[in-house]
Every structure is written in structure tokens, then in C-alpha cells.
Amino acid sequence: MIRVVIGLIVCLVVHCHIAQAQLEGFTYGAQESPSGKEWESPSHIAHNKEQPRATFYSFKSVESARKVLPENSAYWQSLDGNWKFNWVKHPNERPIDFYQPDFDVSNWDDIP
DSSP states (O other), rough: HHHHHHHHHHHHHHHHHHHOOTTTTTTOSSSSOOOOOOOGOOOOOOOSSOOOOOOOOOOSSSSHTOSSSSSGOOTTOOOOOOOEEEEEEEEEEGGGTTTTTTOOTSSSSEEO
16 A cells, blocks of 8 residues: 555656646746847747746636636636826835725826
């Protein structure tokens, strides 16, 4: 039984390592800073950039999952819309308690 468990653990570790293989062209932080010659090689497509991956969404029911779009999920919220924005010249001029739910942002600018 122990051999079976150890064998399964080894298979899982090997599978995870293979599944997370690095894509060619990504440097993954191997360099401290760009060398300046990245533009010379089309195979170097990303410096310190994560691998592309799929986006996953959760759905409350099978029926909503069959509609595919994340808007059909009860767990999804769009961030589209107007946002309040306050710019200051120096960090010490920023509003300290802006994260409080009752903070007055009525005089802030809107970003559509």
C-alpha cells in the first residue's frame, strides 16, 4: 500500500512539474534588468511576464454555466462604470480614511 501511495505522489509531482513547464520566450525574472538587446530576437517576447493562462469562472448552477459568459454567474461583478478619482501632488495630501464606507467622495472627479 505504501508503494502505491509513494508512486501516486511521484506521479503527481512529475505531472505538476510538466504542466508548469516554462514557455519559450519568457525570462521569468532570470535577469535583474533588460539587457537592451531583447528587440533583436523575436523569440524573446516577454521579460518578467507571467505565462498566459486560461481564465476560470464559477457558476452557481449547471444552467448558468451552460450560458458560458461570466455575466451569467452570481459570483461575477463587472467593474465597468464610473469610478471616483482624487489626485494630489504629494502623498501626504491624500485623504487618509478614503477606504471607509461613509467617506465623502462627492467632490472627487469621475472617471468614465
